[in-house]
Amino acid sequence: MDSKKGIIFTGALVGIIAVLLVKLGNPKNMGFCIACFIRDISGGLGFHRAAVVQYLRPEVMGLVLGSFAVASLKKEFNVKGGSSPFIRFTLGVTVMIGALMFLGCPLRMVLRLAGGDLNAIVGIAGFTFGIILGIASLNKGFSLKRNYKLPKSEGYIFPVMNIFLVVLLILAPSFIFFSEKGPGSMHAPALIALACGLIVGILSQRTRLCMVGGIRDLILFKDTYLISGFIAILVFTLIGNLSLGYFNMGFEAQPVAHSDGLWNFLGMVLCGWSSVLLGGCPMRQLILSGEGNTDSVITVIGMFVGAAICHNFALAASPKGPSPNGKIAVIACLLVVGLISYLNSDMANLKSKGKGVA
Amino acid sequence: MIKVDVRGMSCPQPVLITKNAVNSNPKEIEIIADDNTAVNNISRFLKISGYKYEVNEIKEDYIINAKK
Numbered sequence: 001m002d003s004k005k006g007i008i009f010t011g012a013l014v015g016i017i018a019v020l021l022v023k024l025g026n027p028k029n030m031g032f033c034i035a036c037f038i039r040d041i042s043g044g045l046g047f048h049r050a051a052v053v054q055y056l057r058p059e060v061m062g063l064v065l066g067s068f069a070v071a072s073l074k075k076e077f078n079v080k081g082g083s084s085p086f087i088r089f090t091l092g093v094t095v096m097i098g099a100l101m102f103l104g105c106p107l108r109m110v111l112r113l114a115g116g117d118l119n120a121i122v123g124i125a126g127f128t129f130g131i132i133l134g135i136a137s138l139n140k141g142f143s144l145k146r147n148y149k150l151p152k153s154e155g156y157i158f159p160v161m162n163i164f165l166v167v168l169l170i171l172a173p174s175f176i177f178f179s180e181k182g183p184g185s186m187h188a189p190a191l192i193a194l195a196c197g198l199i200v201g202i203l204s205q206r207t208r209l210c211m212v213g214g215i216r217d218l219i220l221f222k223d224t225y226l227i228s229g230f231i232a233i234l235v236f237t238l239i240g241n242l243s244l245g246y247f248n249m250g251f252e253a254q255p256v257a258h259s260d261g262l263w264n265f266l267g268m269v270l271c272g273w274s275s276v277l278l279g280g281c282p283m284r285q286l287i288l289s290g291e292g293n294t295d296s297v298i299t300v301i302g303m304f305v306g307a308a309i310c311h312n313f314a315l316a317a318s319p320k321g322p323s324p325n326g327k328i329a330v331i332a333c334l335l336v337v338g339l340i341s342y343l344n345s346d347m348a349n350l351k352s353k354g355k356g357v358a
Numbered sequence: 359m360i361k362v363d364v365r366g367m368s369c370p371q372p373v374l375i376t377k378n379a380v381n382s383n384p385k386e387i388e389i390i391a392d393d394n395t396a397v398n399n400i401s402r403f404l405k406i407s408g409y410k411y412e413v414n415e416i417k418e419d420y421i422i423n424a425k426k
């Protein structure tokens with residue numbers, strides 16, 4: 001599947017599935033949003049108590065389990081980890097803080113644009129700027145150092161946890177929170193959503209679909225492979241939205257979105273920059289988690305905790321706009337990501353080596 | 359011939375390290391990788407850069423031999 005046709009097919013299917021999931025009950029322009037769905041799962045398990053965003057989204061479990069199944073089948077289930085795990089965790093938190101300022105991950109950014117939400121253009125501008133900052137860091141020798149092979153049992157834990165989440169969703173015990181109103185209450189039937197997640201997980205594992213990689217590789221290597229998937233998602237979601245009458249162009253009154261341009265921009269700068277340092281977008285992190293990459297598992301856990309932080313400390317934006325706490329958090333996180341970029345690059349390494357010689 | 363070892367590196371470092379090696383315009387380059395995604399990314403980059411390459415799988419590693 002390492003062909004352009006393969007990734008365009010995958011992007012097209014992701015777009016069609018995203019519209020289908022909205023038709024079946026997911027919030028508009030949110031057929032698939034990794035940040036929103038991880039936030040809902042975090043709330044569903046009670047890690048935050050924002051009553052409107054709590055649900056165990058089976059799309060996420062499907063992505064991980066689809067990736068796990070196909071990676072095992074194709075002998076690509078390689079268990080590895082140990083590449084700066086706590087920095088990766090921290091970057092997972094900052095990805096989530098940025099995404100929840102914009103109100104969507106890079107995938108939802110494309111879905112929002114395809115639904116006519118023009119705030120997404122501001123988001124894409126911020127995302128691209130963040131990627132450029134990330135590339136500048138990479139060109140200065142940024143590295144989170146190498147990973148190492150680990151026992152297979154280490155890689156099985158996360159897929160098993162996802163199976164457990166599916167069981168919890170089906171059994172719906174009283175200690176799991178399910179929103180009764182708001183975005184968390186809007187969802188497609190669980191088994192269909194799980195199947196959609198599985199399909200996207202399988203195809204994304206085979207094609208390495210990545211929203212941050214598309215723009216990054218185009219700038220760095222003039223490689224158009226990954227951006228083809230990005231564009232296919234946009235085109236096919238647009239066609240789907242136009243066919244079903246979901247397309248509504250404008251900045252104001254867009255579903256689960258706000259129109260504060262500055263903070264939409266800065267939120268996605270943070271998300272894009274952090275994602276480049278991590279080596280992939282939130283969806284890619286889930287796919288890698290299924291393949292046995294425990295550094296990505298740590299990143300996903302960082303996103304999960306980040307979502308809880310966002311809602312426990314009133315950082316997440318809402319359709320009314322960004323919160324004061326959220327603005328402070330985004331600026332603070334941009335500084336943290338800048339520091340992480342510097343301290344793990346050749347600039348800091350050369351300086352410390354110079355001091356050693358002196 | 360230049361030899362490059364990108365084992366254990368996360369995306370996009372394998373292809374970035376390859377790019378840095380290719381910048382000196384070597385006629386031959388050998389890259390050792392341990393990850394299928396890295397192999398795919400490096401292969402695409404080598405093709406864009408005008409190299410002909412072949413990939414051999416040896417135990418858990420991949421050896422990419424490229425020539426201009």
